[in-house]
Amino acid sequence: MKFPAFKYLRPSSVAEAAAQLAEHGDDARLLAGGQTLMPVLAMRLAEPEVLIDLGRIENLRGIALEDDALRLGAMTRYVDLERSALVAEHAPLITRALPYVAHVAIRNRGTIGGSVALADPAAEMPACMLALGAEIELTSTEGNRWIAAEDYFLGLYETAREDTEILTAIRIPLAPERRVGFYEVARRHGDYALAGAAAVGDVEDGRIQGLRVAMFGCDDLPVLAKTAAKAAETGVLDGAWLEADVSPTSNINGEAHIRLAQARVAFRRAVTDLLGVSNG
Amino acid sequence: MSIAATNAPIGQSERRTKAKRLVTGRGRYTDDVTARRVLHAAFLTNPFAHARILSIETEEAAGLPGVERVFTGPDIADACNGWTGNHDLFPKLDSPQQYPLAVDVARWQGEGVAMVVAETRAIAEDAAALIDVTWEELPAVADPVANLEPGATVLHPGKSDNLALELRLGTDAVDAAFERSTLVLEESFRFGRHTGVPLETRAILAEFDPSEQRLVIHQSHQAPHQQQELFARLLDLDEQNVRIVCxxxxxxFGIKLQFSGDEAAVAVAARILGRPVKFVADRLESFTSDIHARDHQVSARMGFAVDGKITALEVDDIYAIGPYSIYPRASIMEGNHVMQLTAASYTVPAFRGRSRIVYQNKGLMGHYRAVGQPLGCAIGEVLLDRAARKLGVDPVEIRRQNYADLSAGPVTSSAGVALEGLVLHECLDTLVERMDLPELRAEQTRLRSQGRYRGIGIAGFIEQTGPGPNYYGKGGIPVSAQDGCVVRLEPSGKARVFSGATDQGQGADTAAAQVVAAALGIQADDVRVTLGDSEVCPYGGGAFASRGTSIGVEVAWRAGRRLRSQILELAGALLQCDAEALDLRDGQVIELATSQARFSLEDVARIGHFRPYELPEGFQPMMSAVEHYVPRDKPTVVGNGIQGSYLEVDVETGIVSLLNHWVVPDCGFVINPLLLDEQIRGGVVQGIGGALFEELVYDDQGQLLTATMADYLTPMAAEIPDIDVTRIEKPMGDKTLGAKGVGEAGTAGAVGAVLCAINDALVPLGAGIAQTPCTPARILTAIEQARNE
Amino acid sequence: MDDVFDITLTVNGRRVSRRVPVRQHLTDFLREELGLTSCHVGCEHGVCGACTVRVDGAATRGCLTLAVQADGAVVETLEGLSESGEIVDLQAAFVDRNALQCGYCTPGMLITAAEMLDAKQPMSRADIRTFLSGNYCRCTGYQAIVDAVETTLTARLAEQEPSA
Known part of the structure; x- marks a missing residue:
């Protein structure tokens, strides 16, 4: 299981990386933390001609508070997010979800940008971005553009990122009063979720408003459960309407209806977590 | 010869010398062994479950810079004899001839088809991808039940069906016994296919010296002498010229116990090329081509009288073994164990068993830890629990009242297991006490009223370990049931041990050092043990079937005692007294009458080695001793034990959280409590893996869907509870040390305990589950079915 | 032909310069180039943890890191940690508790545990289990490992308490 041969490029700026990506297009793969890409290469499920290592681009890494948003450099590692007081204060959903992401050594190298770029439907971070209403910065030789997470995830490992674009940053709007909730069903600690839900919303007088619940592990992509969230705002917390939002298919983890049942539980438990009630 | 537990260091928790080395990164595993001009092998494997090779084009691969040679199946077959996984005790088993690589038809996904040997493994993999095979895909024979139906596609040409072998036990008297029963329970059990997943994959480095026709192999393996015999036989070499170093x-765990085609191909390549060749299976190759285990579908029926006494048992097993019976040990034992070890500790008045061993296009089946024992245990214990519930008998009581009555001496179970020296009631009573069962039941009830579903499971198991020569010897299979051991006194008065046993971390070396140290009156640290080298170690069987303590340690003890006698003879000659009047203690020769030290062991050793002229004329000092030991009086050591599991099922998600686990094993005589306990715990966790997580899932086309460690789920630290081990120590007999192997005890009972506990948790929902692993989806499905009924 | 790259890094306190194939992972580099065989290959897809080494102070999967990515980095393997004596207490606890059988997972397990111990935070047994949950051990059943780590942590925390 050795990596296939490739050419290795190590740009020192985003501009250089973008130029290299423009030159090689879909023959190239961007190397961020490598925690998912490298296994793919090891199994030779992909054999890119060129690997562009973003690891030496200093300004891609870091967490900064802007006027109306928390900005996360794409190459910021999970471990940095986990330990960040800024993240804990302004995007506690991420702090809450990170312990569920794989294991220590993976979090020491894996990056937020890598995870969002890959868009694994069962991964925690893409769903958190969706729930948080994050914006994603894509940069190419043509310049940069910001795209809302809702418009970014398109299908199974399919995103709005063009082959010539680099995911360079993520912006999470500040919302001081917002509460968060999180739950995932996984067979082992650190596994990808069988079903998971990441929730944000406001609670006033015990009623939820502005609820956004992103489901993961139960469809081809992370999905905002809009119908179920609306129902939850009226007090229907059990995810009864979830099938209007997600369509799990039968797979090795179970038949579709079983997976939907697990998704409902994840939804309800994330919302009750948000409400501050004990799960059960 | 039974000895007191005070015969230190026997019975003490000696630390392992090897552990001190391994914690500093100084381990030396096969891939750490280097050789000059070494080449690396990679395989092109069959991508289909079943396919004919119409042609293989290797030119492009062979032309890749760095590639030394590309071998196809016929290339290797020309230089290696074929083999069959047959067994003379089962003449109806007629497994077809195999060669290291598929020659014309490949019969499982992952079977080697061509081998590239190159300067680096990466280049070898690059080249393997350039080999162009024209395939004719053949129908996959995947489902073992369907494979037995009339008209099913027959896997092997010339055979009339896919039945490799049918085993039968018991009598038809069972039918009448069922008719007389108050309650007859029937269940169809399914045990998922899994495998051992040793963290170090299979690995081999083969070196051939044509001038001496000598093959030296470093291999990650459990049985070096077996491999010596097989490599010599298959490559037509003289056995004394084949050396296997492990x-x-x-x-x-049994994964490194058989003979593997890829490893044979590597040895052939080393011979043809005259250069060392190394192959370290990668994890994908491991999942597809390591031996697999379990994969049984068992219809079981158990009859009961009104008081809960078992009246009858029928076990009908279908055992799917892949396209061939495994070489050299044959894929039979697991089917046999499923039949024999179901409810084996109970009195079963009428029994009938059948195991149909079936060919199919999946990986081969070997002897993974506990070989079928966990299945037999689980089947019996789940049915017993159900009967207890139906009849309103306490689950502990139903076990107690059904236990075989050994008060009048050994009995033979109706499935033919000789039950002798078991401690059934004491194990059960101890378990109930350790679990604090009444308190657990109270907690369970309390939590059920809060909508939480906890379950308690108890599973007793019988094991057959430390086999004598009957099974393999009479089967015509070159597997040694005996172990030899040499103990050598060094001039320092310390000792070396060379043994035919092997160690993969269990502590066979430490245990041997302990008994030899006890025999010689020195410290365990004064004994250096060498294992795993077919050239320098006395012939032996290596490690399998929990034989390390009952055979390997026994022979070390005997060799140590023999050397002790020789030393005392020598000392007696020096002191002009009877050897009987002397003893060895604390590195000294002691005069028994006075308890005075007369010589140090070092003095005696130095005289023996360097100054024998100080001895009476004609006295020949014997500075080494050799013993061989093979159990002759019974076919296996039969042991027992019991386990308890306490867990919670999340009935909404199907996730099981393990809360506690208890084991009460009958250990016979204990050599090293520390190593014993950890062996048990490790075994339990492998059983838990089979019960909850691990499964080699194939689709209906015979494609393995769980061939990575991200898909094949092994238990990790976070899923596992602390495991309480309470040893029952009852030395067996007085002819031996009386130690029983416990390597498989943990695994044998854990599946049953967990399965019983899950079923217990689901009782209020009217649901039950009889399939492992108990995945969340399977648990939810069981609940759903109960709701719909 | 393989693309190659010149790298210079610090391994176990020594400066090392090599020309490496860019596709070589850090584990193979440490093993094949430097003979540091404590870094084990277990799965080569980042799951088992046998190849865990320290890169710039952080436990890292050697099989998911290219050797070229370690250019300029400080890399430590169990050989280095043993030489420095940094985890001599943890190693002794592993031996004492028999927290290893075959020993193949042990280097990665120790390096992961060392990272946990470095945080000098009280941890429950469940916390320890979670922290170690990315390191597969097939032999021990984990309990002895948790015991050894817990013992070491307790001793270290007791040591750093100011004496009254």
Whole structure:
């Protein structure tokens, strides 16, 4: 299981990386933390001609508070997010979800940008971005553009990122009063979720408003459960309407209806977590 | 010869010398062994479950810079004899001839089809991808039940069906016994296919010297002498010219016990090329081509009288073994164990068993830890629990009242297991006490009223370990049931041990050092043990079937005692007294009458080695001793034990959380409590893996869907509870040390305990589950079915 | 032909310069180039943890890191940690508790545990289990490992308490 041969490029700026990506297009793969890409290469499920290592681009890494948003450099590692007081204060959903992401050594190298770029439907971070209403910065030789997470995830490992674009940053709007909730069903600690839900919303007088619940592990992509969230705002917390939002298919983890049942539980438990009630 | 537990260091928790080396990164596993001009092998494997090779084009691969040679199946077959996984005790088993690589038809996904040997493994993999095979895909024979139906596609040409062998036990008297029963329970059990996943994959380095026709192999394996015989036989070499060295082995569990085609191909390549060739299976190759285990579908029926006494048992097993019976040990034993070990500790008045061993296009089946024992245990214990519930008998009581009555001496179970020296009631009573069962039941009830579903499971198991020569010897299979051991006194008065046993971390070396130290009156640290080298170690069977203590340690003890006698003879000659009047203690020769030290052991050793002229004329000092030991009086050591599991099922998600686990094993005589306990715990966790997580899932086309460690789920630290081990120590007999192997005890009972506990948790929902692993989806499905009924 | 790259890094306190194939992972580099065989290959897809080494102070999967990515980095393997004596207490606890059998997972397990111990935070047994949950051990059943780590942590925390 050795990596296939490739050419290795190590740009020192985003501009250089973008130029290299423009030159090689879909023959190239961007190397961020490598925690998912490298296994793919090891199994030779992909054999890119060129690997562009973003690891030496200093300004891609870091967490900064802007006027109306928390900005996360794409190459910021999970471990940095986990330990960040800024993240804990302004995007506690991420702090809450990170312990569920794989294991220590993976979090020491894996990056937020890598995870969002890959868009694994069962991964925690893409769903958190969706729930948080994050914006994603894509940069190419043509310049940069910001795209809302809702418009970014398109299908199974399919995103709005063009082959010539680099995911360079993520912006999470500040919302001081917002509460968060999180739950995932996984067979082992650190596994990808069988079903998971990441929730944000406001609670006033015990009623939820502005609820956004992103489901993961139960469809081809992370999905905002809009119908179920609306129902939850009226007090229907059990995810009864979830099938209007997600369509799990039968797979090795179970038949579709079983997976939907697990998704409902994840939804309800994330919302009750948000409400501050004990799960059960 | 039974000895007191005070015969230190026997019975003490000696630390392992090897552990001190391994914690500093100084392990030396097969891939750490280097050789000049070494080449690396990679395989092109069959991508289909079943396919004919119409042609293989290797030119492009062979032309890749760095590639030394590309071998196809016929290339290797020309230089290696074929083999069959047959067994003379079962003449109806007629497994077809195999060669290292598929020659014309490949019969499982992952079977080697061509081998590239190159300067680096990466280049070898690049080249393997350039080999162009024209395939004719053939129908996959995947489902073992369907494979037995009339008209099913027959896997092997010339055979009339896919039945490799049918085993039968018991009598038809069972039918009448069922008719007389108050309650007859029937269940169809399914045990998922899994495998051992040693962290170090299979690995081999083969070196051939044409001038001496000598093959030296470093291999991660459990049985070096078996491999010596097989490599010599298959490559037509003289056995004394084949040396198998097993360096540190990174876990084995039966996965490194058979003979593997890829390893044979590597040896052939080393011979043809005259250069060392190394092959370290990668994890994908491991999942597809390591031996697999379990994969049984068992219809079981158990009859009961009104008081809960078992009246009858029928076990009908279908055992799917892949396209061939495994070489050299044959894929039979697991089917046999499923039949024999179901409810084996109970009195079963009428029994009938059948195991149909079936060919199919999946990986081969071997002898993974506990070989079928966990299945037999689980089947019996789940049915017993159900009967207890139906009849309103307490689950502990129903076990107690059904236990075989050994008060009048050994009995033979109706399935033919000789039950002798078991401690059934004491194990059960101890378990109930350790679990604090009444308190657990109260907690369970309390939590059920809060909508939480906890379950308690108890599973007693019988094991057959430390086999004598009957099974393999009479089967015509070159597997040694005996172990030899040499103990050598060094001039320092310390000792070396060379043994035919092997160690993969269990502590066979430490245990041997302990008994030899006890025999010689020195410290365990004064004994250096060498294992795993077919050239320098006395012939032996290596490690399998929990034989390390009952055979390997026994022979070390005997060799140590023999050397002790020789030393006392020598000392007696020096002191002009009877050897009987002397003893060895604390590195000294002691005069028994006075308890005075007369010589140090070192003095005696130095005289023996360097100054024998100080001895009476004609006295020949014997500075080494050799013993061989093979159990002759019974076919296996039969042991027992019991386990308890306490867990919670999340009935909404199907996730099981393990809360506690208890084991009460009958250990016979204990050599090293520390190593014993950890062996048990490790075994339990492998059983838990089978019960909850691990499964080699194939689709209906015979494609393995769980061939990575991200898909094949092994238990990790976070899923596992602390495991309480309470040893029952009852030395067996007085002819031997009386130690029983416990390597498989943990695994044998854990599946049953967990399965019983899950079923117990689901009782209020009217649901039950009889399939492992108990995945969340399977648990939810069981609940759903109960709701719909 | 393989693309190659010149790298210079610090391994176990020594400066090392090599020309490496860019596709070589850090584990193979440490093993094949430097003979640091404590870094084990277990799965080569980032799951088992046998190849865990320290890169710039952080436990890292050697099989998911290219050797070229370690250019300029400080890399430590169990050989280095043993030489420095940094985890001599943890190693002794592993031996004492028999927290290893075949020993193949042990280097990665120790390096992961060392990272936990470095945080000098009280941890429950469940916390320890979770922290170690990315390191597969097939032999021990984990309990002895948790015991050894817990013992070491307790001793270290007791040591750093100011004496009254």
């Amino acid at each position: 360096p540190d082995v990174g876990g084995a």
